[in-house]
Amino acid sequence: MKYSDFADKFNPDCGILQLMNDLSYAVNQDKDICMLGGGNPAAIPEMEACFRSELKQLMDQGNEFEEMIGNYDAPQGNHRFIRALAGLLQDTFDWPVTEKNIAVTNGSQASFGIVFNLLSGRYGSGLSKHIRLPLAPEYIGYADVGLGENELFQSSQPIIRMDEDDGLFFKYRVDFENLEIGETCAAICLSRPTNPTGNVVTDTELAKLSMLARQRDIPLIVDGAYGLPFPGILFVDANPVWEDHVILCLSLSKLGLPGARTGIIVANEDLIALISRSNAIFNLAPGRFGPSLLTRLVQSRELIPVCRSVVQPYYEERVNHAVRMVRERMAGIPVRIHKPEGAMFLWLWFEGIPVSSEILYQRLKQRGVFVIAGHHFFPGLQESWQHKHECIRVSYAGDPLKVEQGLQVIAEEVRRAYDPVPRTVTTAGA
Numbered sequence: 001m002k003y004s005d006f007a008d009k010f011n012p013d014c015g016i017l018q019l020m021n022d023l024s025y026a027v028n029q030d031k032d033i034c035m036l037g038g039g040n041p042a043a044i045p046e047m048e049a050c051f052r053s054e055l056k057q058l059m060d061q062g063n064e065f066e067e068m069i070g071n072y073d074a075p076q077g078n079h080r081f082i083r084a085l086a087g088l089l090q091d092t093f094d095w096p097v098t099e100k101n102i103a104v105t106n107g108s109q110a111s112f113g114i115v116f117n118l119l120s121g122r123y124g125s126g127l128s129k130h131i132r133l134p135l136a137p138e139y140i141g142y143a144d145v146g147l148g149e150n151e152l153f154q155s156s157q158p159i160i161r162m163d164e165d166d167g168l169f170f171k172y173r174v175d176f177e178n179l180e181i182g183e184t185c186a187a188i189c190l191s192r193p194t195n196p197t198g199n200v201v202t203d204t205e206l207a208k209l210s211m212l213a214r215q216r217d218i219p220l221i222v223d224g225a226y227g228l229p230f231p232g233i234l235f236v237d238a239n240p241v242w243e244d245h246v247i248l249c250l251s252l253s254k255l256g257l258p259g260a261r262t263g264i265i266v267a268n269e270d271l272i273a274l275i276s277r278s279n280a281i282f283n284l285a286p287g288r289f290g291p292s293l294l295t296r297l298v299q300s301r302e303l304i305p306v307c308r309s310v311v312q313p314y315y316e317e318r319v320n321h322a323v324r325m326v327r328e329r330m331a332g333i334p335v336r337i338h339k340p341e342g343a344m345f346l347w348l349w350f351e352g353i354p355v356s357s358e359i360l361y362q363r364l365k366q367r368g369v370f371v372i373a374g375h376h377f378f379p380g381l382q383e384s385w386q387h388k389h390e391c392i393r394v395s396y397a398g399d400p401l402k403v404e405q406g407l408q409v410i411a412e413e414v415r416r417a418y419d420p421v422p423r424t425v426t427t428a429g430a
Helices: 006-009 013-028 047-058 062-071 079-093 108-119 203-216 268-283 290-301 302-330 356-368 402-420
Strands: 102-105 128-133 153-155 159-163 167-171 185-191 220-223 246-251 263-266 333-340 345-350 391-395
Touching: 006 263, 047 062, 047 290, 047 302, 062 290, 079 102, 079 290, 079 302, 102 108, 102 268, 108 128, 108 185, 108 220, 108 263, 108 268, 153 185, 185 203, 203 220, 263 268, 290 302, 302 333, 302 345, 302 402, 345 402, 356 391, 356 402
Parallel strands: 128 153, 128 185, 167 333, 185 220, 220 246
Antiparallel strands: 102 263, 159 167, 246 263, 333 345, 345 391
């Protein structure tokens, strides 16, 4: 069978496909696997009980359940959910949003696919525009969603700052002096907290980026899938931001609902109208399950307090445990951790490691430990930078014992890479 050039967009070697295939493989295996690579959120018992309670209430309310499974929503999304969310954002943050500023999509990956392609690519003037990532590394899922002929992204190499108080940690900073926002830039985009590093761009840095976007009359896209106002997986102080030129992308996945595939976009009315049309053309309508399940929590204003009292503390305990394990298991190894300020990953940097992160990934996979090789997280970065091949992303959202086992195997393989003397190795579950 012959295919069009469009088929070439579905590269079998793309990072996000590798991640999801690994995740599916690990979930469906009976043998002992340490899945430290995937983006599945933690199974938090309190949140699972909350969702079960909400579903029960939904099923007990007349024909609400039948409507949820039996009717399409509008292309913009579930009207009751959108109305409730607009009210929550107005009341909590004093944002001037209405129902016309919010659309629902089938997951945040779908949100990025729509937004990036609406803004980038060829314009009527013949000019081809790109999305500027002011800070790489960035989310692996961005890399392959562009449908245009040219490179979707241009990325900037960050400034690396070592933590003076704790030599284990470092932090990426936006290099504003070398940040170019030219006429071919269609939008500025960043995730906050950043996937894969857990970096939370400061309020000051975000304000600078917002000002640059406004000066250039382009949008600032803020990917808040792990951040504010929900699920709020942050371990440092930060404030959510929205203005008319800001496109805020949210998700229900990291609350514990990845299977619901619910993305949320908060933006100006014109963009929301375009997103609604896109939903109608490509999907007919977004799914109803996630919005229907969460509407009461949003209406009652319980959602954000639940995130603060349950979700955030849960992940903070997990990240502290994971960092302790790195200190113990990797003592004597030249390892650094990006300061974990949010999300659910450790970004490990093995400076000067003699093998690439891809080779390390393959060795770990053979031993039943799944991570993500670092080079996948630098879309649009043209410079040759060895640092890209010295990092891996490790999730700490799973079973703490599995995290410990996985980190032990990582430590063994990294030691072997630095000092390749033959030795006996064990699998993750041994």
